[in-house]
Amino acid sequence: MITLRKSVLATSILVALSASSLIGINQAVAQEATEQADDFEVISISRKRPESLQEVPIAVTAISEKMIESAGIERPGDFIGLIPNVTMVDAANVGDTQVTIRGIVSTRDAEGTFAYVVDGVLMTNPNSFNEELLDVSQIEVLKGPQGALYGRNAVSGAIIVTTKMPADELEGRVTLGVGNNNSQRINGVISGPLSENVRGRLTASYKTTDGFYENVFTGEDDSVDYLDDTNIRGRLIWDVSDDLTLDFRASMGKVEGGAINYNAVFALPSFVANGFDPAFNKDVNEVDINFAFNVPGINKQDTTELSLKADWDLDGMDVTAVLAYNDLEEDLISDGTSATFYGYELTPQCQTDRASLNNAPGALGGADRTDLFGNFFAPFGVFPPGVEFTGVYGPFTPLSCDGYQYQERSQSDISGELRFTSDDNDADLRWIGGVYFAEIERDVVVAYGADTGQGFLSQAYVPPTGPNPTDLLFSDTFDTSVMSAFGQLEYDLSEQWELAVALRYDYEDREVNNNVPNVTASGLNVNTYVNGVLGPINPAFNANPNGIPNRSRSFSQWQPKVTLGYAASENINWYASYGVGFRSGGFNSIGTEATLDFWFNANGNGTPGDAVNAQLIVKDEYDKEVTTNIELGFKSKMMNNKVKLNAAVFSTTVDDNQFFEFFAGPFGLLRAVTTIEELAIQGFELDINAQVTEDITVFGGMGLLDSEIKENRNRPLSVGNKAPQAADETFTFGVSWDYTLTADVFMTTRLDWQYVGETFFHSLQGTGPEETAQSLPTIWDFFGTLGGGVPPGPHPVNFENASRDAYSTVNLRVSFDADDWNLAIWAKNLTDEKYLQEVIPTPEFGGSFIQPSARDSYGIDFTYRF
Numbered sequence: 001m002i003t004l005r006k007s008v009l010a011t012s013i014l015v016a017l018s019a020s021s022l023i024g025i026n027q028a029v030a031q032e033a034t035e036q037a038d039d040f041e042v043i044s045i046s047r048k049r050p051e052s053l054q055e056v057p058i059a060v061t062a063i064s065e066k067m068i069e070s071a072g073i074e075r076p077g078d079f080i081g082l083i084p085n086v087t088m089v090d091a092a093n094v095g096d097t098q099v100t101i102r103g104i105v106s107t108r109d110a111e112g113t114f115a116y117v118v119d120g121v122l123m124t125n126p127n128s129f130n131e132e133l134l135d136v137s138q139i140e141v142l143k144g145p146q147g148a149l150y151g152r153n154a155v156s157g158a159i160i161v162t163t164k165m166p167a168d169e170l171e172g173r174v175t176l177g178v179g180n181n182n183s184q185r186i187n188g189v190i191s192g193p194l195s196e197n198v199r200g201r202l203t204a205s206y207k208t209t210d211g212f213y214e215n216v217f218t219g220e221d222d223s224v225d226y227l228d229d230t231n232i233r234g235r236l237i238w239d240v241s242d243d244l245t246l247d248f249r250a251s252m253g254k255v256e257g258g259a260i261n262y263n264a265v266f267a268l269p270s271f272v273a274n275g276f277d278p279a280f281n282k283d284v285n286e287v288d289i290n291f292a293f294n295v296p297g298i299n300k301q302d303t304t305e306l307s308l309k310a311d312w313d314l315d316g317m318d319v320t321a322v323l324a325y326n327d328l329e330e331d332l333i334s335d336g337t338s339a340t341f342y343g344y345e346l347t348p349q350c351q352t353d354r355a356s357l358n359n360a361p362g363a364l365g366g367a368d369r370t371d372l373f374g375n376f377f378a379p380f381g382v383f384p385p386g387v388e389f390t391g392v393y394g395p396f397t398p399l400s401c402d403g404y405q406y407q408e409r410s411q412s413d414i415s416g417e418l419r420f421t422s423d424d425n426d427a428d429l430r431w432i433g434g435v436y437f438a439e440i441e442r443d444v445v446v447a448y449g450a451d452t453g454q455g456f457l458s459q460a461y462v463p464p465t466g467p468n469p470t471d472l473l474f475s476d477t478f479d480t481s482v483m484s485a486f487g488q489l490e491y492d493l494s495e496q497w498e499l500a501v502a503l504r505y506d507y508e509d510r511e512v513n514n515n516v517p518n519v520t521a522s523g524l525n526v527n528t529y530v531n532g533v534l535g536p537i538n539p540a541f542n543a544n545p546n547g548i549p550n551r552s553r554s555f556s557q558w559q560p561k562v563t564l565g566y567a568a569s570e571n572i573n574w575y576a577s578y579g580v581g582f583r584s585g586g587f588n589s590i591g592t593e594a595t596l597d598f599w600f601n602a603n604g605n606g607t608p609g610d611a612v613n614a615q616l617i618v619k620d621e622y623d624k625e626v627t628t629n630i631e632l633g634f635k636s637k638m639m640n641n642k643v644k645l646n647a648a649v650f651s652t653t654v655d656d657n658q659f660f661e662f663f664a665g666p667f668g669l670l671r672a673v674t675t676i677e678e679l680a681i682q683g684f685e686l687d688i689n690a691q692v693t694e695d696i697t698v699f700g701g702m703g704l705l706d707s708e709i710k711e712n713r714n715r716p717l718s719v720g721n722k723a724p725q726a727a728d729e730t731f732t733f734g735v736s737w738d739y740t741l742t743a744d745v746f747m748t749t750r751l752d753w754q755y756v757g758e759t760f761f762h763s764l765q766g767t768g769p770e771e772t773a774q775s776l777p778t779i780w781d782f783f784g785t786l787g788g789g790v791p792p793g794p795h796p797v798n799f800e801n802a803s804r805d806a807y808s809t810v811n812l813r814v815s816f817d818a819d820d821w822n823l824a825i826w827a828k829n830l831t832d833e834k835y836l837q838e839v840i841p842t843p844e845f846g847g848s849f850i851q852p853s854a855r856d857s858y859g860i861d862f863t864y865r866f
Contacts, residue, residue: 057575084703093259093299095127101156103726115150125326145581147559148502155581166199179859183209259297260334297334337395339402341666350401400451408445448668469522474589527666540591557582664845678710700733718763729757762841766800778846807835832856
């Protein structure tokens with residue numbers, strides 16, 4: 001692995017140097033050219049002041065308003081696919097996005113890994129990122145730690161969105177769109193002056209789609225990956241005086257969509273060796289997806305965002321003050337996983353359902369419902385009543401036997417920033433300084449319970465007398481206080497050299513309070529009994545019979561960044577940087593450690609964990625994450641500015657990388673954040689934009705990663721494996737053709753191709769020498785001791801077939817534009833590439849949960865402008 005790392009690094013530097021040499025040759029040619037240079041220059045605000053994109057010493061990709069329109073960018077996934085070494089998973093529920101930038105992935109149930117800034121306001125709402133991108137003028141994606149200026153969580157980079165300013169004259173537009181899968185959308189904008197010194201802009205949108213997949217149990221084609229999304233946003237600019245401007249933003253959003261749309265895949269070669277069907281050890285990419293649940297997932301979200309930004313122009317400096325408030329109310333309910341482990345096997349509703357909903361052959365008295373469960377024991381097998389604790393049901397089934405799950409993810413926060421910036425951008429010395437604060441309250445609920453066939457109450461705790469009694473509950477309130485101070489100095493050492501030094505100090509105080517009532521489970525789930533005694537709804541009560549204690553902890557970090565820039569010529573700029581990023585530690589839901597210890601870790605008390613002995617080290621709290629990055633890059637223009645070529649090589653070390661894991665067992669599904677103590681990543685990226693002719697532009701990018709887990713105490717067998725969710729290779733390529741059809745109509749055709757290499761979603765990957773030489777125990781080792789249909793163990797899991805295959809997609813958009821209207825015909829995933837959106841390996845379960853990606857979509861949009 002070390003040899004490979006040096007090879008990748010050396011190759012990257014060689015490519016960069018070769019490219020810069022080519023630029024030098026083309027400079028001479030360009031200087032002799034007589035044609036007029038392209039004066040259009042993209043302005044970046046990545047260092048919180050306007051600078052030329054090609055001169056700012058940061059690896060940053062800017063997406064202009066023209067590109068946003070020609071590529072049909074509506075949501076973050078649309079632009080993420082245009083950038084090398086950046087990928088995204090959009091699964092589980094609306095807004096549950098995981099963005100990977102240079103091998104560092106954002107984490108469910110923890111803080112993000114990148115700063116998300118809209119119109120100069122740092123967004124703290126975790127769902128803000130995956131909202132509709134309406135009325136946007138520019139998007140910038142910064143790669144590498146940006147903590148010195150953007151603070152907490154910017155360990156992998158930052159994404160900056162700039163929306164359109166309110167207009168000086170009345171203007172507006174209305175867009176109507178339709179597409180396959182009963183997709184419809186309408187949005188509109190109106191903007192203009194409200195008085196002599198006040199301008200406003202109002203945007204509204206509604207989008208709906210039935211989605212790509214059908215629930216074969218109910219026959220509904222609008223209950224799996226459907227979406228209904230409504231947004232209203234307003235912005236006011238008040239020029240109070242020549243020196244003071246106030247910028248007020250407000251938005252409200254309401255979303256409802258499908259949730260928890262997964263299938264299960266086993267990775268148990270021991271079952272196959274014992275005569276079971278090969279489906280018990282199947283490649284995740286070869287599974288025929290089948291959604292057949294009796295509790296369709298429903299995710300509801302209501303968001304409110306308010307912010308006020310004041311810009312005051314003083315003598316010698318600009319003062320910016322920001323105050324922001326965000327509120328998110330979110331809940332979801334979906335099918336459960338308890339049937340796999342017989343939790344509700346003996347309940348009346350489960351017995352009733354199994355009488356008609358089973359795939360046992362008719363010769364065995366069964367209903368032969370292979371349309372719902374597949375062939376008998378391939379791998380799922382459901383018997384009618386009378387044959388108990390023997391089948392393999394799988395999760396998310398048509399049966400009430402699997403129970404249900406309910407979740408809440410609600411947050412309210414207030415934050416503010418006061419920033420002072422020197423106002424002479426041409427001075428030799430330029431500076432920025434400021435302070436930041438945030439107060440965040442987040443409520444997290446995960447509940448599992450019985451499906452009695454009487455409907456569902458959408459609430460954290462349902463008593464045994466209710467229609468859907470709760471049997472396992474995690475419910476906590478997380479309070480976070482943040483204080484930061486930051487500053488940056490940029491000094492021109494000469495006409496060619498610039499030195500920038502930035503430093504930030506972050507302090508976070510965190511507290512978690514438990515909200516779970518001290519009561520027992522309902523008694524309906526047989527797995528809640530221990531030695532004949534009904535247990536509590538949260539295992540942490542076993543060690544804390546008088547109440548689960550609250551917890552608190554503080555985290556702090558200095559985040560420096562040093563950048564040296566060198567203008568080799570008018571068209572070539574080199575930079576080298578060293579930077580540190582910080583992501584605060586935090587807490588898992590109280591009871592996580594106790595639950596996993598009971599089922600998976602040996603303690604000598606006769607619990608199921610004695611038979612499994614997974615030796616997990618998962619605590620109810622986790623440490624802060626610190627990222628250190630060293631980078632060398634260049635930016636260039638050649639052929640009279642018609643070709644822009646940028647490249648960077650980097651080496652990153654991540655200490656205590658926060659990694660999200662799912663644990664599945666008789667308790668249901670459990671979400672927890674663990675840490676990988678040391679992760680090393682290095683890579684190379686290159687992007688090019690070339691105006692081939694007056695009408696044709698080609699563009700593309702390449703991203704290469706080489707990552708290695710150096711230390712992982714929770715999963716020691718993963719040492720030597722790759723970083724989770726970090727594809728080794730990403731490529732992008734596209735072409736845009738502008739053509740004048742008539743004197744009044746202009747046509748633009750844009751084609752985009754994206755390639756994402758093989759991706760592992762877990763630290764355990766079934767390929768490392770230590771991992772393949774030793775067994776990884778599963779809960780089936782415990783069930784093998786009980787007799788019945790599970791053969792005696794060991795039953796280790798093998799994840800060599802649990803990576804997502806490489807895939808590529810093609811998007812096409814053709815638009816016709818006139819003075820007051822635009823007509824666009826578009827297609828996404830034009831070739832109907834079938835690939836997985838997410839793979840969630842769950843080692844102790846003995847397999848993975850998988851979700852498919854969107855299929856081909858196409859439609860037509862019409863816009864009228866006035």
